Amino acid sequence: MAHRRHLRDRVIGASLRLLTGLPLRVNHALGAALGWLAWALPTRSARLTRINLRLCFPDKDPAWHRRVGRRSLMAMGQALTESPWLWAADPRVLERLVEAPPGFARLRERPSGHALFLVTPHQGSWELGGLSAAMLGPMTVLYSPFKTAEIDRWVREARASTGATLAPADRRGLRLLQQARDRGEILGILPDQSPRGASGVFAPFFGRQALTMTLLPRLLRGRDDPVVFVFVERLSRGRGYRFHEIEGDRAVADPDVTRAAAAINRHVETLVRRCPEQYNWAYKRFHPAPPGMPARY
DSSP: OHHHHHHHHHHHHHHHHHHHTSOHHHHHHHHHHHHHHHHHTTOHHHHHHHHHHHHHOTTSOHHHHHHHHHHHHHHHHHHHHHHHHHHHSOHHHHHHHBSSOOGGGGGGSOOTTOOEEEEOOSBBOHHHHHHHHHTTSOEEEEEOOOSSHHHHHHHHHHHHHTTEEEEESSHHHHHHHHHHHHTTOEEEEOOOSOOOGGGEEEEEETTEEEEEEOHHHHHHTTOOOOEEEEEEEEOGGGOOEEEEEEEOOGGGGOSSHHHHHHHHHHHHHHHHHHOGGGBOOSSOTTOSOOTTSOOOO
16 A cells, blocks of 8 residues: 555656646646546536536526536646646746736735735635745745645645745644734635634625635734735736735624625635636535535535
8 A cells, every 4th residue: 555655656746747847838738628628527526516606606507607617627727737837936937927016015015013814715826826925025824735745745845935834724723823923924815615613604605605714804803914815817828827806804804703704705706706717616615504404515
């Protein structure tokens, strides 16, 4: 068994290194092809994507669902293949790929003691969003280790290469985030993952109740730190990336975490509506269902 895992990790490592050597346009074409196959074949990803699009956009016709679903999985394929490319790229190369400097860069000079919360849903190139933000100053992000050792090593080294500190997704990680907040650093938050147990509340997302994490309002409690919601759009034919940003309103820090979670979901929904083709619809966003409601999947 150990020999098999070692061989698997070596194969994965070789594949990752191969992806770093491809021109970005070719890399994206390969990722799009993988995503197209995931849509065309009877895969779990295609099934979940179809269900989520019907739940979130019931007013759209089947042709729209098919078009957006196919493009979404193609975008997720690109996110998969581009990640090792981005991890291995020189920071100066990453800067040149961005169409214009992100607006939140102006918050580099914040009042002393004020942190900057960057909230990035699973849309577009969230990897580039984190790598770019870490170039602006000290940054701490929650991190769930990959099961595959080779991938985990790549991710850790890459995210650290532009200055990010990785905080494990446990109590120790929460303490690291709190310490980074108190030092006035940048904190990276992924808002659209279903939390576990009592760490979330149900709040509307595209008109449906979704279990939503409360980490952000808990970290913001009693503070007035700036919050920016960010989506990094992947441009066609490897031309680069474009940042989309929404400044979070004070509702995201509401002492009532249910109201805060609803505000967070509204901001994420606004970004998703700008480009639903680049959102990750292939996971169980509405699982578990609220008590007394039927399972969505």
